[in-house]
Amino acid sequence: MKGRLSVGVLGASGYVGAELLRLAAGHPSFDVALATADSQAGGPVGDLYPSLAAAYPGLVLEETDAALADGLDVVFCALPHGASQDVVPDLQKRVGTVVDLSADFRLRDPAVYEAWYGTVHRHPELLGDAAFGIPELFGEALPGAALIAVAGCYVTAAALAVAPLVRAGAVYPAGVIVDAASGVSGAGRSPKPSTHFNAVDEDFSAYGLLAHRHTPEMEQAIGAQVLFTPHLAPMNRGILATCYARPVGGAAPVAGESQAAGAARAAGPDPLSVLAEFYAGSPFVVVSDRSPSTKATLGSNTAHLTARLDPRTGWVVVIAAIDNLVKGAAGQAIQCANLALGLPETAGLPIAGLYP
Secondary structure, eight states, X not given: OOSSEEEEEESTTSHHHHHHHHHHHTOTTEEEEEEEOGGGTTSBHHHHOGGGTTTXXXXXXBOOXXXXXXXXXXXXXXXXXXXXXXXXXXXXXXXXXXXXXXXXXXXXXXXXXXXXXXXXXXXXXXXXXXXXXXXXXXXXGOTTOSEEEEOOHHHHHHHHHHHHHHHTTOBOSSSEEEEEEEOGGGGOSSOOGGGSHHHHTTOOEEOSTTTOTHHHHHHHHHTSOEEEEEEEOSSSSOEEEEEEEOBTTOOOOOTTOOHHHHHHHTOSOOHHHHHHHHTTTOTTEEEOSSOOOSGGGTTSSOEEEEEEEETTTTEEEEEEEEOTTIIIIIHHHHHHHHHHTTOOTTTTOOOSOOOO
C-alpha cells in the first residue's frame, strides 16, 4: 500500500460526514480530495463547520457525483438510507474501496430489507458482497474488502455487548432485551419537530416501539432474537445500551429462595470474564467492573463494557457505552477502512475520550 491515500467523503454536510472529515484530518495516511454535499454544494467546508476550517482551508463541497471520485483509493458514503444504492454500484467501478455508512448493504436478505424499510432493494446482488463493519466481531472479512457496510450505532453497542456471550454459549439466543439511549446527533443534522431543542431538553423518551429498523440488523449481528427499545436522551453524543439475556443452564427463579440457592441455580460462566477473554487484545474495547458512561467515550473510538450475572432474578445484564458518531459511525468506518487497506487498525483514531 502506498504511503498516502486519496479519500472522498460523500454526504459531508451531515454530522457523520463532518466527523469523518475531522478524523481523516488526523489520519497519517489520508488525504481528503473530495467532499460532497448536495444541499451545501459550492460552499467551503469551513463555512458550514468552522471547527474544520483550519484542517481544510481550501476544500469546497461538491454535488454528489460518482465520476468525481475516479481514481480515489477509498470513498466513505455518509448518505441517507436509500441514497447509497444509487451511487455505490458506480463507485465500485471507479475507486479501490467503498465504505458505506447507511443501512443499504448491511442486511443479507433482501426480503428482510423490504419488510423493515418498506421498499424493494435495487441492488440485492451486492448484499452478499459487503463485509459487515464491526471489526471486533467480523474483522476476518475486512482485509482486502472492496465494499464495507458499517454497522449502525445502536447495533454496534448491542452486538459488542451480547454477541460474545451468544457465541460462547453463555446465554440463550432468544428473548434478548436491548434498551438503549442515544444522543440527539443520532437523528441527523436535518431539523425535525421531535429533535428540536424545546422537544428534547428536560425530556427522555422511547420511540420506534417494536418496529425500529435496527432490529433485524441487531439480530443478524448478535445471532439472537432481540426485543429492542431505543430512547432519545437530552445529550449531543453517546449511546448507552443495557442488555438482558438468560444464562444457559439457568433455571427459573424461585420466589423466596436464598441468595445462595439463587447463585447455585444460575451457575454458569461469569459474563464479565467471557467478555474480557473475548476482547483481550482489542484496542478499542474496555471491559471492567465499572459501569460504563457515555461521557467516558466522548470523541473516542472506544467501547466500554461491563456485565453481571444476577442470581436473584436469573438474568445476565450487559452494559455498553459508545460515542454514536465515532465508534457508532465515522470512527468505526475508518477502523474498517484501515483493515481493508492493510493499515494499522488504530491509525488516525482516538482511543481516549474527552473530559470534562
